[in-house]
Amino acid sequence: MTATDLIPCVVFDVDGTLAEFDEEKLGHLVHGVEKHWDEFHLAMANAPLIIPVAKLLRRLKESGETIIICSGRPKGWAEHTITWLRKYDLPFDGIYLRPADQDEASDPEVKRHALAEMRADGLKPWIVIDDRSSVVEAWRAEGIVCLQCASGDF
Numbered sequence: 289m290t291a292t293d294l295i296p297c298v299v300f301d302v303d304g305t306l307a308e309f310d311e312e313k314l315g316h317l318v319h320g321v322e323k324h325w326d327e328f329h330l331a332m333a334n335a336p337l338i339i340p341v342a343k344l345l346r347r348l349k350e351s352g353e354t355i356i357i358c359s360g361r362p363k364g365w366a367e368h369t370i371t372w373l374r375k376y377d378l379p380f381d382g383i384y385l386r387p388a389d390q391d392e393a394s395d396p397e398v399k400r401h402a403l404a405e406m407r408a409d410g411l412k413p414w415i416v417i418d419d420r421s422s423v424v425e426a427w428r429a430e431g432i433v434c435l436q437c438a439s440g441d442f
């Protein structure tokens with residue numbers, strides 16, 4: 289595959305980007321080495337939509353962009369995330385989540401791994417929307433323009 293065969297896409301994070309995420313209340317469930325995914329997904333099932341970012345996603349999709357969702361949530365819980373995205377009518381063309389064997393990986397590591405997977409699948413992200421500073425730095429270190437939609441200093 290040559291560079292010209294790659295499909296340009298826009299990547300959106302979920303928690304803190306599309307879904308309101310209270311780091312003070314829920315961060316301890318998912319930001320330590322040991323994760324509590326059941327409690328986290330239960331809490332996030334009713335997370336309100338971050339409306340301006342959702343509007344941007346829909347506008348980009350309407351204009352013909354390929355939309356990719358990329359989250360540090362585990363693949364094993366994909367249905368929960370897809371259900372939430374559908375509830376708010378957020379269109380997407382692909383979804384990349386945390387592999388089953390990477391529960392202890394940091395969020396930046398998970399996103400770097402997802403980027404490698406995207407590239408292997410023929411995708412070429414040209415812009416990413418994410419909130420967490422360490423993850424934003426990881427995207428930028430990969431040479432990708434990342435728009436940080438919130439302070440994300442945790």
Ligand SMILES: [Mg+2]
Nearest residue numbers: 301303304419
């Ligand atoms: Mg996030």
